[in-house]
Amino acid sequence: MTMNKSEIIAYLNGQDDIGLFAEADRVRRSVFGDEIFLRGIIEYSNYCRQNCFYCGLRSGNREAVRYRLTREEIFESVEIAVAQNIPTIVLQGGEDPHYSADWIAGLIKEIVGKYDLAITLSLGEQGPEVLRMWREAGANRYLLRIETWDKENYHKLRPGRRWENRLDCLKVLRELDYEVGSGIMVGLPGENVESLAEAILGLTSLDLDMIGIGPFLAHPQTPLRDEPNGAIQLTLRTLALVRILNPYANMPSTSAMECASRGARIAGLRAGMNVIMPSITPERVKRLYNIYPGKNADSDDSEHSLNAVMEIIREAGYRRSFSKGISPNILRRHESEMTLSK
Ligand code: SAH
Ligand code: SF4
Secondary structure, three states: OOHHHHHHHHHHHHOOHHHHHHHHHHHHHHHHOOOEOEEEEEEOOOOOOOOOOOOOOOOOOOOOOEOOOEEEEEEHHHHHHHHHOOEEEEEOOOOOOOOOHHHHHHHHHHHHHOOOEEEEOOOOOOOOHHHHHHHHHOOOEEOOOOOOHHHHHHHHOOOOOOHHHHHHHHHHHHHOOOOEEEEEOOOOOOOOHHHHHHHHHHHOOOOEEEEEEEEEOOOOOOOOOOOOOHHHHHHHHHHHHHHHHOOOOEEEEOOOHHHHHHHHHHHHHOOOOOOOEOOOHHHHHOOOOOOOOOOOOOOOOHHHHHHHHHHHHHHHEHHHEEOOOOOOOHHHHHHHHHHHOO
């Protein structure tokens, strides 16, 4: 299905929420049935060399209490995923130069050598050689949100970084045959429904395998502390529109939704999302991964956070899947490449 910018804006303004969410759910069911994929997220470090205005982990936040996980601690989390039959792990963190690219490659090799898991990385912007090394080590997927489609705003919010570089990085990931994920925050300061509609069309033009979208949440230890949070209803409309335009992408109902408003993760699933990503970061440090306020605050331990996720899936009326949940989009792309080369 296609939609033009003014149709998208009308939906973002609330033209027909009931029809929009019903259509998004219909589209998700036609591709994924009633299954929800789980991804266990391991937040391995909250040190970051970047200084993004929106993020609590920014290097300029002197109040943040920092931590790094050891190899052993990362393996403890990996083993939680294995024990709980969660077939995909996501290694996420700040851009922390303490861990060398070789060290990360060694870690990936060790994990895939030992366990049958899909490995997703979310380690920020990296050069092509590093991304290649990690792919060859056995990583399958990479998440790198473009954050906004408004270049000017991107340059304001990510000092010293260029929007075009982020986009190039996504292209490199595609060339390296990663399953590629990107996304945005809804309600960043300086944005409106017009820029949001452009982001929805922009993301769709990237033909992504995974799309992660959540509301912007103002963090008290950042320069954006006094800005309003992204609105939950606007985020839900965005999710539904992106789902309708990208039927084959894996899309999470994010924890930022839940932090913004209790129960919003259920609403996200009902608006067409098919993935949930419980944190399996060790309890000792979990709450310190404070990208936005409330992040990881709801769960005492991994079992508790997993139980909460199972409850959300049940309540929303879907079923937990035990599959690795490869994106049908990359499978389609591979098939069409094979047909072309015949
Ligand atoms: N350092 C990596 C991964 C960790 S940040 C990176 O930046 O890509 C993961 C995501 O958290 C970011 O892509 C951003 O979209 C989101 N995020 C950061 N600060 C946020 C905030 N204040 N509110 C909502 N989401 C935020
Ligand atoms: Fe670092 Fe990512 Fe936070 Fe930016 S959003 S400061 S890159 S952790």
